[in-house]
Amino acid sequence: MDRIVDISLTVNGEQVNERVEARKTLVDFLRDDLGLTGSHVGCEHGVCGACTVRVDGAIVRGCLMLAAQCDGASVVTVEGASDKGELTDLQTAFEVRNALQCGFCTPAMLLTAQELLSSGGIPSRDAIREHISGNYCRCTGYHAIVDAIESVAQSRAARKVT
Numbered sequence: 001m002d003r004i005v006d007i008s009l010t011v012n013g014e015q016v017n018e019r020v021e022a023r024k025t026l027v028d029f030l031r032d033d034l035g036l037t038g039s040h041v042g043c044e045h046g047v048c049g050a051c052t053v054r055v056d057g058a059i060v061r062g063c064l065m066l067a068a069q070c071d072g073a074s075v076v077t078v079e080g081a082s083d084k085g086e087l088t089d090l091q092t093a094f095e096v097r098n099a100l101q102c103g104f105c106t107p108a109m110l111l112t113a114q115e116l117l118s119s120g121g122i123p124s125r126d127a128i129r130e131h132i133s134g135n136y137c138r139c140t141g142y143h144a145i146v147d148a149i150e151s152v153a154q155s156r157a158a159r160k161v162t
Contacts, residue, residue, distance in 0.1 A: 007071040011036070012080025020067045027051040027062030030077060038078035038107040042136070049135035052108035053077050059115050078107035087114055089155065093148035101139035108135050113149045120160075122153045 003022040010016065011034060020029055030036045030053065042050035044063045051062035054076040081087050087110050093099070100106045109132060116123060116131040123131070128149050129142065137145065 005068045005071075007068055009070045009072060010074045012076055012083065018067075022066070022068050024067045025051075025063050026053065026055075026060075026065040026067050026070055026075070029067035030062065030075070033067075036077045036079050038082075040104055040107065042104070047134075047136070048105075049108045049112070050105055052111050052135065054081070054111060054115075059111055078111055081111060081114065087111075089152050090114060090117075090148070093152045094145070097144045097148040097151065099140060099144040099148040105135055105137040105139075109137065109145060113145075113152070117149070117153055117156060120157070122150070122157050125150060128153075 004019050005022050006017070006019055008015070008017045011030070016034065018029075018033060020033065027039050027041055030039055031041070039053050039062050040050040041063060042048035046061040046064040049061065052059050053062045054060070055065065055070060056073050078087070082091070090110050090113055094106065094110070099109075112132050112135050116128065125146055128146050132142070132145065132149070
């Protein structure tokens with residue numbers, strides 16, 4: 001019999017109190033229980049990065065973290081980051097630079113790029129590639145993604161926005 005646990009956490013700024021199976025992953029909880037489908041289930045081994053979300057300010061693999069581990073935590077999904085407007089310029093750049101095709105990796109790429117850019121400055125193309133290296137994209141070849149992230153870094157630096 002599966003063990004059920006009570007959890008209380010903040011998801012995208014909203015308090016959530018739920019009962020979940022102790023073994024349920026965070027990404028499954030977000031998608032199945034809360035209807036937040038921006039984070040995707042890919043490899044289920046933490047390798048592809050499609051399940052990336054932010055927990056207490058750090059990006060994590062939602063397939064490697066249990067929902068029960070997030071009791072008391074603050075979780076932000078791509079929906080929450082987008083609703084707050086923190087991804088608007090990245091979303092626009094991804095569209096303009098054709099940095100998305102099927103879109104499967106895009107939510108995780110956006111959160112990962114935002115994490116990198118939040119420290120300010122203009123990272124080198126190599127630093128951008130290194131930072132997004134845990135997020136697989138099978139459609140774009142990464143060049144357009146790096147272009148998009150670099151253009152946002154330059155624009156933010158010119159405006160001094162993080």
